[in-house]
Amino acid sequence: xxxxxxxxxxxxxxxxxxxxxxxxxxxxxxxxxxxxxxxxxxxxxxxxxxxxxxxxxxxxxxxxxxxxxxxxxxxxxxxxxxxxxxxxxxxxxxxxxxxxxxxxxxxxxxxxxxxxxxxxxxxxxxxxxxxxxxxxxxxxxxxxxxxxxxxxxxxxxxxxxxxxxxxxxxxxxxxxxxxxxxxxxxxxxxxxxxxxxxxxxxxxxxxxxxxxxxxxxxxxxxxxxxxxxxxxxxxxxxxxxxxxxxxxxxxxxxxxxxxxxxxxxxxxxxxxxxxxxxxxxxxxxx
Numbered sequence: 444x445x446x447x448x449x450x451x452x453x454x455x456x457x458x459x460x461x462x463x464x465x466x467x468x469x470x471x472x473x474x475x476x477x478x479x480x481x482x483x484x485x486x487x488x489x490x491x492x493x494x495x496x497x498x499x500x501x502x503x504x505x506x507x508x509x510x511x512x513x514x515x516x517x518x519x520x521x522x523x524x525x526x527x528x529x530x531x532x533x534x535x536x537x538x539x540x541x542x543x544x545x546x547x548x549x550x551x552x553x554x555x556x557x558x559x560x561x562x563x564x565x566x567x568x569x570x571x572x573x574x575x576x577x578x579x580x581x582x583x584x585x586x587x588x589x590x591x592x593x594x595x596x597x598x599x600x601x602x603x604x605x606x607x608x609x610x611x612x613x614x615x616x617x618x619x620x621x622x623x624x625x626x627x628x629x630x631x632x633x634x635x636x637x638x639x640x641x642x643x644x645x646x647x648x649x650x651x652x653x654x655x656x657x658x659x660x661x662x663x664x665x666x667x668x669x670x671x672x673x674x675x676x677x678x679x680x681x682x683x684x685x686x687x688x689x690x691x692x693x694x695x696x697x698x699x700x701x702x703x704x705x706x707x708x709x710x711x712x713x714x715x716x717x718x719x720x721x722x723x724x725x726x727x728x729x
């Protein structure tokens with residue numbers, strides 16, 4: 444473990460030299476493997492090496508590397524370590540801005556899926572994480588060529604932005620609700636509040652979909668876990684609880700032998716515990 448750290452420290456220093464950074468492009472695969480390492484120092488240094496490499500404008504992100512690197516970075520947005528958060532979010536921006544033209548199509552679905560998580564992190568209490576998230580979110584809508592979303596961000600109208608993302612494709616409402624659920628466990632109240640409001644919107648958009656009752660129950664159970672629920676939380680619970688009751692009533696007792704999932708919202712006063720274009724010919728690629 445110590446040898447790995449020493450090797451990475453050396454790579455961090457060497458990667459600051461543009462000529463050495465080009466020679467390190469072949470190390471992208473092992474460096475990506477390190478991003479899931481349990482040693483947080485290994486993860487931070489691997490992110491730093493990637494960041495230093497992509498600071499070199501002559502180095503582009505190749506077609507196969509871009510989506511794999513984007514997928515490896517996404518879980519790190521939610522790290523408990525602030526440095527890992529802003530490094531990974533900033534590197535995600537660098538990947539979007541450095542990918543070769545023919546690699547953009549494969550990267551596009553990853554970028555689309557990152558919009559809501561990046562939006563939540565704009566509310567992070569750590570200023571550097573929040574600022575990096577806003578910059579990366581703007582880069583993401585530019586990458587997707589979404590002038591409508593870009594305009595909403597420039598108007599500093601975050602909730603109109605989120606509602607637009609959620610409402611533009613009702614078929615993805617269940618996916619969006621699932622994305623928001625983990626953020627209800629955030630220790631930061633502004634992040635939880637953003638997730639609550641998104642769940643409320645997604646819940647309304649999910650009407651009539653096959654997984655609706657199951658996901659509403661999951662959302663209610665997650666909302667119940669907040670020991671100090673906000674007014675928004677309680678309002679969303681009432682709305683989802685009423686919808687769950689309606690769905691349960693209309694379906695009767697369900698299929699024979701089918702167990703109905705309990706849905707119970709927290710009542711007021713409950714005291715319960717927490718449950719880019721091709722570069723020059725000599726450009727490097729990672």
